[in-house]
Amino acid sequence: EIVMTQSPATLSVSPGERATLSCRASQSITNKLAWYQQKPGQAPRLLIYGASTRATGIPARFSGSGSGTDFTLTISSLQSEDFAVYYCQQYNNWPPLTFGPGTKVDIK
Amino acid sequence: EVQLVESGGGLVQPGGSLRLSCAASGFTFSNYWMSWVRQAPGKGLEWVANMKQDESEKYYLDSVKGRFTISRDNAKNSLYLQMNSLRAEDTAVYYCARAMDFVVFWGLGTLVTVSS
Secondary structure, eight states: OOOEEEEOSEEEEOTTSOEEEEEEESSOOTTOEEEEEEOTTSOOEEEEETTTEEOTTOOTTEEEEEETTEEEEEESSOOGGGOSEEEEEEOSSOSSOEEOOOEEEEEO | OOEEEEEOOEEEOTTOOEEEEEEEESSOGGGSOEEEEEEOTTSOEEEEEEEOTTSSOEEEOGGGTTTEEEEEEGGGTEEEEEEOSOOGGGOEEEEEEEOSSSOSEEOOOEEEEEOO
């Protein structure tokens, strides 16, 4: 099973600032990585797949990078609606499909 | 517009059973893999099971193998999850998802609580 880790667990950022979230896989997953955003009481929303391809309707301030075992989600200028929990998920080697534990982005 | 609406959640005693349903609309259901993903209260996301369009492939999380069964009825545009021998650690919101690997479309979820 591929284990996904995320850091930091919580990221405190001021609106307008840049946020950088990290995700690491226990073994290479090539570029088979997705990022999701989840707000309280809501289902997750797909942001990025293929490590760097934005999903339909996702603003350009969200970008993904990385390959192999190390990945990054960058939010270039945080908006109020971006404060949420972010999960990464690998789909290179399954079953099982596995998610990271999440990074909570909150207001500084 | 793609819609996935789960139902069937509720309170069940340990060892009991529940059957979750997911009604799909807005797309050709029979063309897509479907999945169940769950989220325990205050915790992260956990993939549970998925299945191919024609039911020829089904995969499960190890901890639910032998207890949960994923199925579908393409004529009714519906996905199901039969959950038997439920345990306290199965308590979660269960999401229906249109997905083989990464999830583009999610339902709103249905809460399953396993408690005496």
